[in-house]
Amino acid sequence: MSEAGIVIVGAGEAGARAALALRENGWTGAVTLIGDEPHPPYERPPLSKAVIVAAGELDPPTILDTARMRDNRIDFLPGATVVRIDRGAHRLALADGRHLSYSQLLLATGSRARPLAIRGSQNLLYLRTYAEAIALRRRLQAGMRVGIIGGGFIGLELAASATARGCEVTVIEMAPRVLMRGVPEEIATTIADRHRSAGVDLRTGVGINGIEAQDHRQVIVTADGARIVCDEIIAGVGAVPETALAKDSGLDIENGIRVDGHLRTSDRDIFAAGDCCSFPHALYGDRRVRLEAWRNAQEQGATAARNMLGAATAHEAVPSFWSDQYNVTLRIVGLPDTAVSTVTRRLGDGACLYFHLGADGRLMAASGIGSDSMIAKEIRLAELLIARQRQPAPDELENPNVRLKSLLNS
Amino acid sequence: MSSGWIEACKADDIDAEDVIRFDHDGRTFALYRSADDEYYATDGLCTHESFHLAEGLVMDNIIECPKHNGRFDYRTGEAKGAPVCVNLKTYPVKVEAGKILIDLG
Numbered sequence: 001m002s003e004a005g006i007v008i009v010g011a012g013e014a015g016a017r018a019a020l021a022l023r024e025n026g027w028t029g030a031v032t033l034i035g036d037e038p039h040p041p042y043e044r045p046p047l048s049k050a051v052i053v054a055a056g057e058l059d060p061p062t063i064l065d066t067a068r069m070r071d072n073r074i075d076f077l078p079g080a081t082v083v084r085i086d087r088g089a090h091r092l093a094l095a096d097g098r099h100l101s102y103s104q105l106l107l108a109t110g111s112r113a114r115p116l117a118i119r120g121s122q123n124l125l126y127l128r129t130y131a132e133a134i135a136l137r138r139r140l141q142a143g144m145r146v147g148i149i150g151g152g153f154i155g156l157e158l159a160a161s162a163t164a165r166g167c168e169v170t171v172i173e174m175a176p177r178v179l180m181r182g183v184p185e186e187i188a189t190t191i192a193d194r195h196r197s198a199g200v201d202l203r204t205g206v207g208i209n210g211i212e213a214q215d216h217r218q219v220i221v222t223a224d225g226a227r228i229v230c231d232e233i234i235a236g237v238g239a240v241p242e243t244a245l246a247k248d249s250g251l252d253i254e255n256g257i258r259v260d261g262h263l264r265t266s267d268r269d270i271f272a273a274g275d276c277c278s279f280p281h282a283l284y285g286d287r288r289v290r291l292e293a294w295r296n297a298q299e300q301g302a303t304a305a306r307n308m309l310g311a312a313t314a315h316e317a318v319p320s321f322w323s324d325q326y327n328v329t330l331r332i333v334g335l336p337d338t339a340v341s342t343v344t345r346r347l348g349d350g351a352c353l354y355f356h357l358g359a360d361g362r363l364m365a366a367s368g369i370g371s372d373s374m375i376a377k378e379i380r381l382a383e384l385l386i387a388r389q390r391q392p393a394p395d396e397l398e399n400p401n402v403r404l405k406s407l408l409n410s
Numbered sequence: 411m412s413s414g415w416i417e418a419c420k421a422d423d424i425d426a427e428d429v430i431r432f433d434h435d436g437r438t439f440a441l442y443r444s445a446d447d448e449y450y451a452t453d454g455l456c457t458h459e460s461f462h463l464a465e466g467l468v469m470d471n472i473i474e475c476p477k478h479n480g481r482f483d484y485r486t487g488e489a490k491g492a493p494v495c496v497n498l499k500t501y502p503v504k505v506e507a508g509k510i511l512i513d514l515g
Contacts, residue, residue: 017492024491043493068495295479298492373465376476380467 004101005030006308007092009082009245010108013294014274016041016063017301018106023072025309032075032100034082034092037129040065045294047133048154049324052161057137060130085249087267104269104308107246107257108301111239111275111292116149119210123218124235127154139232142166147220147230151178151204153323155236156191159200160325162234170201170228172220177204182321184336184354186344187369194328239292241276254278256290261314263304271308273300282316283387284338284364295320318383329372333383334365343397347374355382361391384408415504415511421449422508429473429484431464434514439501440464441510442473442484449503450484451512457489457496 006022008015011033019033035041042060051058069076081095085105092100113126127133136158140146144167148155151173159169171178178195179188195202207223211233220228241256252258252266256278263271263279274297280286299317306313321332339356346352351370358364366382368375381404385392388408396402418432424443431454432439438454440463452473454462461477468474473484480494487498502513 020492063493302492372477373462376461377465377467380474380476380479 003030004090004103005032006104006106007032007034007100007102008106008108009034009092010106010110010242010274010276011035011037011041011076011078012108012110012274013041013043013063013297014110014301014304015106015108017298018108018273018305019069019074020064020072021302021305022309023074025306025311027305027309029103030075031073032077032102033069034077034080034094034100036079036081037131038079039130040069040076040078042130043294044128047130048127048157049161051130051133052137052140052158053164054137057134082245085245085270087249087270090269102269104271106301106304106308107265107270107272107276108274108297108304109242109245109257109272109276110297111241113154113235114238114240116235116237118208120213120218121211121235124149124211124233126235127158128239136234137165140165140167144168144231145229146170147172147218147228147233148236149208149220149233150236150238151175151192151202152181152236152238153179155234156195156325157323158234158236159195159202160198163198163200168199168201170220170230171195171203172206172208172222172228173202173204174207175204178202182336183330183332184342184356184367186342186352186354187330187332187367190350190352190369191325191328191330194326198326239275241278241290243276246272246276254288258288261286262307262312263300263315264307271304273297273304279315281319281335282314283318283389284335287335287338289319289335291319293319293321316387318386320383324372327371328369329375330367330369331372331375331379332365332367333379334363334386336365336367339364343394345398345400347378347400349374351375353378353382355392355394355397357394361394363390363392363397378404381405381408414515415513418451418510418512420508421505421510424449424510427468429464429466429468431462432512437514438462439512440466440473440484441503441512442468444468444471444485448485449505449510451501451503452482452484452487452498456480456494457498458494463498 041063084093146167209221212219246257257272278290343355351374353368356365427445442450456475458480481490487500
């Protein structure tokens with residue numbers, strides 16, 4: 001066996017980014033990237049959108065192809081599952097019987113779709129992987145009746161994509177409104193209206209009693225007594241961090257694999273990054289957060305790589321999130337629930353920015369909705385204001401004639 | 411195919427440390443003015459998911475695509491890390507009599 005190097009468990013956004021970052025930061029030892037899917041690392045955001053609506057079947061949107069992994073001397077093990085970490089011996093056991101030594105280990109195990117545990121739920125569809133996206137795409141045919149359980153991001157993006165494929169879509173959300181978690185109400189309302197105008201039957205505040213079979217179809221039985229007959233039912237009720245491996249090896253767990261501000265777990269030779277970990281966010285008083293977001297996975301992968309090489313960099317990137325539905329993009333930077341007031345800037349054409357201010361007037365978060373060409377750059381500037389902990393005057397934030405870039409330099 | 415030097419816009423059409431879009435003959439470009447009033451031109455679309463870079467943010471010598479934060483050095487077109495790995499094509503630019511000219515080759 002070759003010399004023990006850095007091993008990365010999980011070949012998603014965080015793991016792939018970390019592998020590259022190790023090379024960019026000068027690491028010349030071995031890098032092994034272990035993925036449990038058969039494909040080279042690919043981007044997940046298109047799975048609920050482009051991959052579903054494309055005229056043909058798209059290949060996985062690859063982050064790191066075989067040639068680039070070879071050029072960077074990344075030893076990629078696809079279709080491999082790590083079943084055990086022997087922390088004392090610095091050794092991993094794989095499901096196929098192989099063993100692998102590591103000097104340092106990065107857990108980038110991601111998250112998985114939360115299973116919906118209700119009566120009759122065994123035939124529900126979920127979306128997490130490319131294979132699941134392709135399977136969904138094949139099933140969603142024009143004219144079909146599709147039930148979507150959950151009005152979060154996955155549920156709503158799939159509602160838009162299924163509508164684009166000509167399906168008749170019903171979305172059922174138990175909470176009083178869609179996007180309850182982390183999305184300001186103004187934006188959730190705009191998104192809900194957009195879905196309704198596209199013909200989606202969106203029902204909020206509705207619980208589900210169970211799923212029943214009826215003439216080769218499935219029926220969602222709601223708590224208010226409605227029976228919604230569906231050809232297919234998709235559940236999008238959140239994700240759970242993939243922590244089993246870490247937990248079994250005795251690492252601290254707290255809403256994900258618990259890491260410190262440098263993304264180090266309770267074992268000094270093991271780091272974690274991406275959806276699977278919770279970390280104290282320095283910008284928000286070290287509040288412990290776990291983020292399920294593409295940008296975060298990328299940035300944490302890079303931070304973890306640098307810290308494995310001795311950098312001791314705190315992870316302070318502003319949380320950043322986007323969702324595309326129909327021709328509308330929603331963007332959120334920062335943590336809106338840390339704010340006490342909101343200032344609105346209307347950009348025209350229905351595009352809107354919301355600035356979420358803390359008790360001391362500090363910009364804690366910003367959110368925007370509209371076409372991306374109207375909001376993307378503005379939200380990026382807001383992100384820089386948040387990172388610099390600025391306290392912009394509310395009347396300037398409100399006024400679309402005041403350039404955000406000028407607030408950055410003031 | 412167009413070739414040679416094409417007049418794109420007036421020098422004053424671009425603010426310092428900013429970018430605008432320029433379309434010509436079915437192609438789209440991004441024209442930049444640096445903080446120290448140098449002018450540059452690149453292909454218009456980000457090499458990641460084809461979002462127009464003229465919607466992006468210019469900071470120092472970097473153009474950042476606002477869609478997914480792909481970054482390029484707009485002077486050389488060099489991709490500066492995830493999620494972009496394909497460089498941007500650049501074009502020679504000159505200023506004559508207050509006009510920006512771009513050499514489309």
